[in-house]
């Protein structure tokens with residue numbers, strides 16, 4: 138979040154709210170400083186700006202005008218002391234996502250931020266998919282801001298500027314095909330064909346004809362190969378390690394001679410395609426094993442790029458999950474779905490994702506289908522939980538789970554509800570990093586005592602979270618909420634008002 142206001146007190150208030158909501162925020166005191174920060178590509182990208190309209194020098198409207206010129210500007214929530222309808226209309230016309238009158242109620246601001254984040258994730262995803270369809274994917278369409286990806290992206294951009302052959306290696310589902318699209322989309326061949334062949338998916342007997350075509354015979358017409366179709370564009374050979382030996386030899390010959398395979402009656406044509414090959418097996422090992430031709434390996438390995446696995450780019454995990462969630466929520470008609478609950482984020486972060494981004498995409502899809510509330514919770518990711526239970530978790534998390542399960546069993550056996558409590562505990566590995574702060578995990582674990590910087594959250598923020606949870610947990614039955622919290626109903630209603638918690642109380646009468 139970027140907080141922009143010339144009033145230091147407002148900035149402090151907003152920063153406090155952001156901390157209690159669990160968002161990372163930065164504050165600047167003027168419009169120009171805000172634009173400088175948003176344009177600063179060396180720092181983490183800004184998702185949402187909370188912008189004051191009335192500021193000296195560069196004011197909020199000028200900031201909005203500048204942001205409109207950017208290809209992918211952050212969502213802007215405008216905040217101003219002027220509540221006039223004209224101001225609101227001008228700000229929305231200038232591209233603001235929402236408009237709040239100062240001082241905005243925390244709950245109203247939180248809803249606005251949640252919606253803004255959802256929208257920006259969806260917009261990004263829509264743009265990425267459109268680019269994919271139009272074959273104009275660029276590196277900007279890749280969700281990749283992890284340090285481990287920076288060098289890789291730079292290599293990809295360099296490769297895009299020439300016609301050099303590229304070998305992309307990396308575990309399954311790391312985004313190799315997507316990366317190849319980006320190289321093509323940023324090259325000067327972007328308007329030319331992009332032809333993709335999955336060497337692992339085509340039967341060995343057919344791949345030669347598919348790739349190189351065949352002249353007409355007495356019974357069959359001539360067939361152009363994929364290699365001919367890629368002329369002047371890009372040829373992507375996926376799973377190149379699966380190419381049968383005879384086809385490897387032919388491909389090596391085409392690359393050596395630099396001419397397209399002749400179909401009957403054609404003139405010799407110089408081969409003019411950029412070759413990109415991908416593999417999830419180390420090609421050099423395949424050469425050592427004697428199953429991949431060394432000469433072809435050297436022809437392919439001119440510009441090798443290694444895509445790191447998702448577990449080595451944890452910074453990208455939650456943005457990827459948010460983008461997938463936005464897409465699937467839209468596709469599946471779940472407009473109420475707002476995002477990932479912090480416990481679900483912790484669960485995803487603790488997992489090691491052996492099948493990488495594709496696995497994350499599938500897990501989020503499944504969770505969107507399973508989810509019945511507004512936020513994806515740990516129990517919407519049953520397979521990930523099972524995998525974690527199976528021992529694929531970091532030692533830190535494992536230690537906490539054992540501790541949590543033991544605590545749950547002790548507590549449950551003392552109340553005679555062993556099965557239910559254990560089940561709950563398995564369903565809610567709520568604070569996987571809790572052992573780091575030496576706090577024994579609560580059974581339901583929805584209350585985070587520490588903020589993202591590892592500092593204690595303010596008491597009123599904790600109280601607010603507890604009240605919110607209680608209202609949700611008891612389905613808005615206020616007498617039950619008050620009874621469980623050991624407070625009077627009037628105290629409860631005062632707290633609801635103080636914290637701006639809107640409820641449709643079912644027993645308010």
Ligand SMILES: Nc1ncnc2c1ncn2[C@@H]1O[C@H](COP(=O)(O)OP(=O)(O)OP(=O)(O)O)[C@@H](O)[C@H]1O
Pocket residue numbers: 278279280281307308309310311312313314315316375376415416417457494495498
């Ligand atoms: N940086 C990214 N941003 C958004 N989506 C991505 C990104 N990288 C990969 N994906 C998505 O993840 C899925 C897997 O990507 P992709 O098919 O490119 O992986 P791969 O490494 O080629 O897989 P395989 O090894 O099985 O061929 C795809 O649906 C793709 O859209």
